[in-house]
Amino acid sequence: MKISFPHMGYSYIALKWLVNHLGHECIVPPEPSKKTLDLGVRYSPEFACIPFKILTGTYLEVAEKGAEIILTSGGMGPCRAGYYWVMHQYLLDEIGKKVKVIAFEPPLCNLRDFWQKLHRLRVSGGLSVKAFIQVLKITWEKIKAIDDIEMKSYHIRPYEEKRGETTRALWKALEFVDEANREDEVDEARQEGLNVLQGVRRDESRDPLKMGIIGEIYVVLEPSANHYLQIMLGEMGVYSDRSIYLSSYTRKNTIVNLEGDIFQVARPYLNEAPIGGHGVNSIGETILYARHGFDGVVQLAPFACIPEIVAKSIIPAVSRDFDIPVLTLFIDEQTGKAGVQTRLEAFVDLMEKRRELKRQRERWAI
Amino acid sequence: MQVSKIGIPRTLAYFIYFPLWKTFFEELGHEVVLSAATSKAILDRGVKEAVNDACIPIKLYHGHAAALAGKADYIFCPRLVSVRSHGDFGTETFCPKFLGLPDMLRLAMDDLPEIIDVRVDLKKGKDELWQVFLEIGSKLGNSGEEIKRAFTKAKKVQREYQRLLYQEKLPPEALELIEQKIPVPKKDKSGGSYDLQVAVVGYPYVLYDAYINAGLLAILEKEKVKVYTQDMISDREMNRQAKTLPKSMFWYFSNRAVYGALHFMQRPEIEGVIHLTAFACGPDSMVDRLLEIESRRRGNRPYLSIAVDEHTGEAGVRTRLEAFVDMLRYRRNRK
Ligand code: SF4
Numbered sequence A: 001m002k003i004s005f006p007h008m009g010y011s012y013i014a015l016k017w018l019v020n021h022l023g024h025e026c027i028v029p030p031e032p033s034k035k036t037l038d039l040g041v042r043y044s045p046e047f048a049c050i051p052f053k054i055l056t057g058t059y060l061e062v063a064e065k066g067a068e069i070i071l072t073s074g075g076m077g078p079c080r081a082g083y084y085w086v087m088h089q090y091l092l093d094e095i096g097k098k099v100k101v102i103a104f105e106p107p108l109c110n111l112r113d114f115w116q117k118l119h120r121l122r123v124s125g126g127l128s129v130k131a132f133i134q135v136l137k138i139t140w141e142k143i144k145a146i147d148d149i150e151m152k153s154y155h156i157r158p159y160e161e162k163r164g165e166t167t168r169a170l171w172k173a174l175e176f177v178d179e180a181n182r183e184d185e186v187d188e189a190r191q192e193g194l195n196v197l198q199g200v201r202r203d204e205s206r207d208p209l210k211m212g213i214i215g216e217i218y219v220v221l222e223p224s225a226n227h228y229l230q231i232m233l234g235e236m237g238v239y240s241d242r243s244i245y246l247s248s249y250t251r252k253n254t255i256v257n258l259e260g261d262i263f264q265v266a267r268p269y270l271n272e273a274p275i276g277g278h279g280v281n282s283i284g285e286t287i288l289y290a291r292h293g294f295d296g297v298v299q300l301a302p303f304a305c306i307p308e309i310v311a312k313s314i315i316p317a318v319s320r321d322f323d324i325p326v327l328t329l330f331i332d333e334q335t336g337k338a339g340v341q342t343r344l345e346a347f348v349d350l351m352e353k354r355r356e357l358k359r360q361r362e363r364w365a366i
Numbered sequence B: 001m002q003v004s005k006i007g008i009p010r011t012l013a014y015f016i017y018f019p020l021w022k023t024f025f026e027e028l029g030h031e032v033v034l035s036a037a038t039s040k041a042i043l044d045r046g047v048k049e050a051v052n053d054a055c056i057p058i059k060l061y062h063g064h065a066a067a068l069a070g071k072a073d074y075i076f077c078p079r080l081v082s083v084r085s086h087g088d089f090g091t092e093t094f095c096p097k098f099l100g101l102p103d104m105l106r107l108a109m110d111d112l113p114e115i116i117d118v119r120v121d122l123k124k125g126k127d128e129l130w131q132v133f134l135e136i137g138s139k140l141g142n143s144g145e146e147i148k149r150a151f152t153k154a155k156k157v158q159r160e161y162q163r164l165l166y167q168e169k170l171p172p173e174a175l176e177l178i179e180q181k182i183p184v185p186k187k188d189k190s191g192g193s194y195d196l197q198v199a200v201v202g203y204p205y206v207l208y209d210a211y212i213n214a215g216l217l218a219i220l221e222k223e224k225v226k227v228y229t230q231d232m233i234s235d236r237e238m239n240r241q242a243k244t245l246p247k248s249m250f251w252y253f254s255n256r257a258v259y260g261a262l263h264f265m266q267r268p269e270i271e272g273v274i275h276l277t278a279f280a281c282g283p284d285s286m287v288d289r290l291l292e293i294e295s296r297r298r299g300n301r302p303y304l305s306i307a308v309d310e311h312t313g314e315a316g317v318r319t320r321l322e323a324f325v326d327m328l329r330y331r332r333n334r335k
């Protein structure tokens, strides 16, 4: 069968491998482009959130290329994302595309459904249970390797001597992972990839500002949805960190994840969790970034994103109490790269001045 | 015990649960202060106080809460997490804005009275509703005995209210009947003087707030249309409709609107379905498209969607309703 899935950052590298090694044919989703968005906007409800629209566009694009099945995630709410696949199926049916959307509901929500879907995928691809598990395992290792490499690139880029070198190194590193086929090969690829990034010529005398990135998962994970914000920041000489990676639910590898229960951190401001999406996380993470001496936080959210609006209404209090500036960027189909860049530059300027002032004050205090 | 003044914003869940809350507080010996019906002043105030990306109903809530400042000792703003008392709870909860409402309110305005933000999460167990009321009553300084009595009475009044709704009374009228303590009449079989039956579904806080929907229900009444809403349908029927969908949505009020609409789509005497939606409401972007598609698939029922926002004018709503009603009549005569 011809199978596709949503485009989310660099994860397609691992998912492509997965589909192919399950014995199916992979239709790799193209990176979301203007065309994707236009298609999505045309066929989605007007007030659907931007991730929904981008996915609509992506699904239509892969359907055009012959995809018969789209694998995606389900969800238990409370936000709209868990209902995306149902709506997408309705829309695809209405347009007359013969594509089936298969969503993996979280095992917690419906365990039987989860196993049944896995089982069908395995059997239709003709794999033994053992081989199937091995394929899943290698895919997971790939996802982790990709995340590690991407994360590293954000830490290296603000120091790069030659603009664009980190991005080139990043792609090279991702290629290694792409080519790996066994567990040990993935591990090697990861190491080698990290080395390539480490090898980027850097100016260590720089003192980059530190920025935390929070917000809704899709627009945070998909660089094309946020106009490559983290790369933009890196090239402005700003070090950025985020807690949301596909693999971060199960790992303690980011600043935020090391701190334990994020809901607990947010509790004094929002006495309810979860509220859907990353709403509560956004509040808690702002606090943690402040505590870790970050200079500022950017909240990335789809326009009209419900949980992020709740977060936004509460963040001013957090920002005041913890003395950390927060810039909220609501993204919709109107948002242009230039607009994002201008607002980001102004914000970085502000952080620069604040840091200078703070340091002066500290000097005087001594 | 000290007598407290409990402020209740006349919006959101008010239209469905007011008799329960009011009876409870009054039986405990407290005084209930209700904000005035929505007006331009209340809306403007809400727009000013709430985060500007919020939907109107949430802004409106801020406006109503602000109107209670200085008039009440408490604002009753329960955090609604799950309220279904039977059937499949599944993953149902409320729109994230409901979940965060008490906190949004608290941080938006400094001069509000203390907020009673007791968490209502009935899926936790059979006893949960009692626990909720026990918590409220204790906070107000009442004894367990008093709380028990008030709770029993409140539930009884709420049941009467519910019965009125099932008898196809609209909440504004039903609330008045309950208020005047008129004994619940037997089901009115006379039929009334209408010549068209239409279902109107949507959130109670949009449907029954005559200001925010520009008097939609009154306009329909003048047009001799009998209006049915999702709140006239039993929970059992709702649960039955839920099974006809691939998956339920996660939001209580959205689900009710959807199941209600699906129910009416299978009743031949109901000639059209109107969905009243709040402009820029997140869940509604899905509810609306789903209903639009289902109304076509389920018997090609005429479907109209009306979105209301800060600037909705009576003229605009009237024109669209009249056109819809004319179309329904034309369609019938053609048959
Ligand atoms: S979290 Fe935001 S973007 Fe995601 S489904 Fe909810 S409203 Fe849409």
Ligand code: SF4
Residues within 6 Å of the ligand: A306, B055, B056, B057, B058, B095, B096, B097, B098, B203, B278, B280, B281, B282, B283, B284
């Ligand atoms: S359901 Fe819609 S209208 Fe109601 S609070 Fe949520 S976003 Fe606002």
